[in-house]
Amino acid sequence: MNLRATVLSGFFATSLLLAGCAQDSAPEAPRDVPAARTAPPEAANNNNAFEPLELSTEYHQIRVSRIAGGLEHPWAVAFLPDGGFLVTERPGRLNRISADGMRTRIGGVPDVAVAGQGGLLDVVLHPDYADNGWIYMTYSSGDDGETTTKVARARIDGDQLVDLEELFSQDRLSQPGRHYGSRIVWRADGTMLVSIGDRGAEPPRAQDPADHAGTVLRLNADGSVPDDNPFIGRDDVLPEVFSYGHRNIQGMVVDPATDKVWATEHGPRGGDELNLVVAGNNYGWPSAGLGRDYRTEEQYGDARSLPGKIDPVYEFLPTLAPSGLALLTTDTFPRWQGNLLAGGLRAERIRRLVIENDIVVHDEELITGKVGRIRDVREGPDGAIYVLTDHEDGGLYRIDRVN
Amino acid sequence: MNLRATVLSGFFATSLLLAGCAQDSAPEAPRDVPAARTAPPEAANNNNAFEPLELSTEYHQIRVSRIAGGLEHPWAVAFLPDGGFLVTERPGRLNRISADGMRTRIGGVPDVAVAGQGGLLDVVLHPDYADNGWIYMTYSSGDDGETTTKVARARIDGDQLVDLEELFSQDRLSQPGRHYGSRIVWRADGTMLVSIGDRGAEPPRAQDPADHAGTVLRLNADGSVPDDNPFIGRDDVLPEVFSYGHRNIQGMVVDPATDKVWATEHGPRGGDELNLVVAGNNYGWPSAGLGRDYRTEEQYGDARSLPGKIDPVYEFLPTLAPSGLALLTTDTFPRWQGNLLAGGLRAERIRRLVIENDIVVHDEELITGKVGRIRDVREGPDGAIYVLTDHEDGGLYRIDRVN
Numbered sequence: 072m073n074l075r076a077t078v079l080s081g082f083f084a085t086s087l088l089l090a091g092c093a094q095d096s097a098p099e100a101p102r103d104v105p106a107a108r109t110a111p112p113e114a115a116n117n118n119n120a121f122e123p124l125e126l127s128t129e130y131h132q133i134r135v136s137r138i139a140g141g142l143e144h145p146w147a148v149a150f151l152p153d154g155g156f157l158v159t160e161r162p163g164r165l166n167r168i169s170a171d172g173m174r175t176r177i178g179g180v181p182d183v184a185v186a187g188q189g190g191l192l193d194v195v196l197h198p199d200y201a202d203n204g205w206i207y208m209t210y211s212s213g214d215d216g217e218t219t220t221k222v223a224r225a226r227i228d229g230d231q232l233v234d235l236e237e238l239f240s241q242d243r244l245s246q247p248g249r250h251y252g253s254r255i256v257w258r259a260d261g262t263m264l265v266s267i268g269d270r271g272a273e274p275p276r277a278q279d280p281a282d283h284a285g286t287v288l289r290l291n292a293d294g295s296v297p298d299d300n301p302f303i304g305r306d307d308v309l310p311e312v313f314s315y316g317h318r319n320i321q322g323m324v325v326d327p328a329t330d331k332v333w334a335t336e337h338g339p340r341g342g343d344e345l346n347l348v349v350a351g352n353n354y355g356w357p358s359a360g361l362g363r364d365y366r367t368e369e370q371y372g373d374a375r376s377l378p379g380k381i382d383p384v385y386e387f388l389p390t391l392a393p394s395g396l397a398l399l400t401t402d403t404f405p406r407w408q409g410n411l412l413a414g415g416l417r418a419e420r421i422r423r424l425v426i427e428n429d430i431v432v433h434d435e436e437l438i439t440g441k442v443g444r445i446r447d448v449r450e451g452p453d454g455a456i457y458v459l460t461d462h463e464d465g466g467l468y469r470i471d472r473v474n
Numbered sequence: 475m476n477l478r479a480t481v482l483s484g485f486f487a488t489s490l491l492l493a494g495c496a497q498d499s500a501p502e503a504p505r506d507v508p509a510a511r512t513a514p515p516e517a518a519n520n521n522n523a524f525e526p527l528e529l530s531t532e533y534h535q536i537r538v539s540r541i542a543g544g545l546e547h548p549w550a551v552a553f554l555p556d557g558g559f560l561v562t563e564r565p566g567r568l569n570r571i572s573a574d575g576m577r578t579r580i581g582g583v584p585d586v587a588v589a590g591q592g593g594l595l596d597v598v599l600h601p602d603y604a605d606n607g608w609i610y611m612t613y614s615s616g617d618d619g620e621t622t623t624k625v626a627r628a629r630i631d632g633d634q635l636v637d638l639e640e641l642f643s644q645d646r647l648s649q650p651g652r653h654y655g656s657r658i659v660w661r662a663d664g665t666m667l668v669s670i671g672d673r674g675a676e677p678p679r680a681q682d683p684a685d686h687a688g689t690v691l692r693l694n695a696d697g698s699v700p701d702d703n704p705f706i707g708r709d710d711v712l713p714e715v716f717s718y719g720h721r722n723i724q725g726m727v728v729d730p731a732t733d734k735v736w737a738t739e740h741g742p743r744g745g746d747e748l749n750l751v752v753a754g755n756n757y758g759w760p761s762a763g764l765g766r767d768y769r770t771e772e773q774y775g776d777a778r779s780l781p782g783k784i785d786p787v788y789e790f791l792p793t794l795a796p797s798g799l800a801l802l803t804t805d806t807f808p809r810w811q812g813n814l815l816a817g818g819l820r821a822e823r824i825r826r827l828v829i830e831n832d833i834v835v836h837d838e839e840l841i842t843g844k845v846g847r848i849r850d851v852r853e854g855p856d857g858a859i860y861v862l863t864d865h866e867d868g869g870l871y872r873i874d875r876v877n
Contacts, residue, residue, distance in 0.1 A: 129743060129771075129793075130771060340532060340836070341835075341836040341837070341838075361835070363828070363835070363836050368532075368533060368809055368828065368836070370830075370835070375835070388791075388834075389837050389839040390532075390838070406771055422792065425766070425771065427773075432744075432764070432766070432773070432778070433743070433744040433766050433771070433791070434744070434791035434792050435744075435792050435793070436792040439842075
């Protein structure tokens with residue numbers, strides 16, 4: 072456990088770190104210049120044109136338009152009360168983007184270790200953001216040798232993060248680059264759940280809840296451990312563990328009507344899962360799962376299902392490589408209300424899942440190949456759907472209903 | 475029942491019929507001129523260029539090349555001993571295509587009713603074709619008002635069908651255009667199974683095995699009814715019925731190692747199924763199924779599953795619109811041996827299904843959007859994969875392994 076609250080050094084150290092990383096082969100963007108508080112917003116969508124698309128789906132005609140381009144591997148989008156957005160870029164940048172696509176860099180982000188899948192990852196607002204101004208971030212931290220997954224919070228003052236506090240740091244360092252997990256969601260009781268990936272190299276760590284790798288954590292808003300966590304009192308389980316046996320959850324959403332927690336999880340080939348995350352459960356990775364070995368196509372692990380290990384609600388086939396996950400709570404898209412939207416990286420699409428009695432009864436693919444690798448999918452406060460694409464020249468897109 | 479053996483009038487009546495059909499809006503091809511026996515073969519792939527594609531898949535690098543283009547809604551491909559092909563075109567043409575893509579029209583095909591999904595449909599060789607020369611065809615027959623699904627056989631003499639015999643005619647006429655089914659497969663005992671669709675307008679007919687609509691039939695090679703058919707002796711079931719409760723099976727294949735019969739069936743939205751077809755079973759349509767109403771997205775039928783009605787082995791999600799089905803029996807694609815390949819019309823892809831213990835354990839999409847709507851998929855005698863595309867300018871494609 073590591074609940075230190077530390078003010079971390081800002082943007083400059085990040086840039087030094089970046090200089091030694093493979094990720095840094097991207098064309099030089101002005102990321103190593105901390106944004107001055109007086110810098111004017113810049114148009115973020117001036118790199119390549121993107122003409123709005125109208126597409127037919129099973130039940131709605133939709134329009135896909137781009138709010139901002141020129142984002143380097145954006146990872147997460149959060150919605151500000153003024154209609155603007157916070158968007159992380161994996162190489163360690165936090166942006167405020169206005170509703171019309173003008174971008175301002177926010178300075179003072181934590182040091183991040185940029186390698187492979189690591190960097191600055193999720194960003195979410197506290198449910199009482201309007202009152203307390205807290206934003207929460209996940210990121211990888213460390214050096215070229217070993218990294219950990221961290222959670223921090225801060226406030227925004229002008230174009231600068233202030234009051235930065237590190238709330239959590241994964242207990243055991245791992246080789247950098249793989250399976251950070253890192254989605255944050257809020258439950259009705261004011262606690263947050265945070266997914267931590269299995270960190271790749273040693274999958275069996277996910278079966279050991281005395282190790283943060285391969286877990287979902289439950290934390291209070293200040294990073295402390297709720298005293299009603301499911302494993303409290305067990306000396307063989309870390310107290311912040313909510314569930315374990317996960318490989319790499321990069322999509323997670325709470326249904327505000329039921330407080331149910333839905334999560335999408337990367338499996339090995341074919342083993343991409345939708346799970347209902349419930350306190351105290353073991354989700355089986357790597358002993359039980361539906362995936363296939365990358366090389367031989369044989370069953371991965373011991374079995375597709377094992378006693379005491381929770382089966383997924385659904386397997387994404389063909390392979391999706393699931394990223395962000397949204398739940399549509401409004402009637403902006405009337406036929407889609409209550410559906411989950413699961414973004415896919417490799418599959419370059421969104422899967423729209425119709426759920427009845429916790430079973431997926433229908434699955435439609437949306438915008439396949441139209442915008443590229445999808446990193447995040449969110450329902451906006453306006454009921455529109457927002458999408459980030461995982462590219463060097465990634466973008467923030469909005470999906471509206473035409474009819 | 476209708477087991478008349480009738481020599482039907484040839485190509486000319488077909489042309490008259492075509493003249494009044496909506497399908498006939500295609501550019502005028504020389505289909506109403508019976509091929510003269512002396513006509514030289516013509517190159518069929520001279521309409522639009524198709525550059526061979528190399529594509530990566532999960533376990534093999536593949537090449538997709540076109541053997542012949544300029545085929546108008548080709549429906550089925552069969553493999554001749556000389557390395558050539560027989561290819562039906564839905565508007566009523568039968569072609570012999572040489573290994574290098576030269577096409578010869580075969581004259582003397584039965585009258586077909588061309589409307590919507592109807593026309594000249596499947597073509598297969600008798601298992602002892604080398605000895606007896608029989609080819610088998612399915613087609614829709616009738617007029618603008620009502621049509622039936624028929625099975626006939628004939629031999630090829632030069633460029634002409636001879637010895638044409640009608641072997642089966644569906645008992646009850648239906649409005650033309652929808653859900654003909656029409657795949658023929660051969661089992662180890664020398665009988666053939668033929669799928670008959672529910673004909674669209676009245677789905678509950680599929681629950682009545684005293685009606686051919688929505689069945690799989692089992693017939694002897696001469697069209698007579700095997701005396702060990704599962705419902706023989708029941709006066710409320712037609713004697714040729716093998717199974718019922720099907721909506722529209724357009725893909726069917728027999729595993730030569732096990733004699734198991736796999737079939738892909740069009741469901742309503744989301745209800746596309748893979749089934750193991752077993753004698754005497756009721757597969758549930760339209761009472762039980764996984765599909766959703768096209769308009770409301772509500773559950774279609776009474777339930778997803780009902781006692782006494784067989785659940786599918788697998789539901790194709792996202793929607794496939796399944797057409798031809800192949801089983802890979804050779805080691806030409808070593809990692810794919812034993813897999814099913816299900817073609818998809820609307821989804822414009824092939825789904826590669828890995829089966830273990832009659833469960834689909836993996837599903838990969840192949841050639842998505844690369845050749846268009848896929849009508850037929852077959853394993854050739856050479857172990858390569860052959861594909862027909864359902865377009866006005868459709869083609870015959872071959873998929874080879876690069877590594």
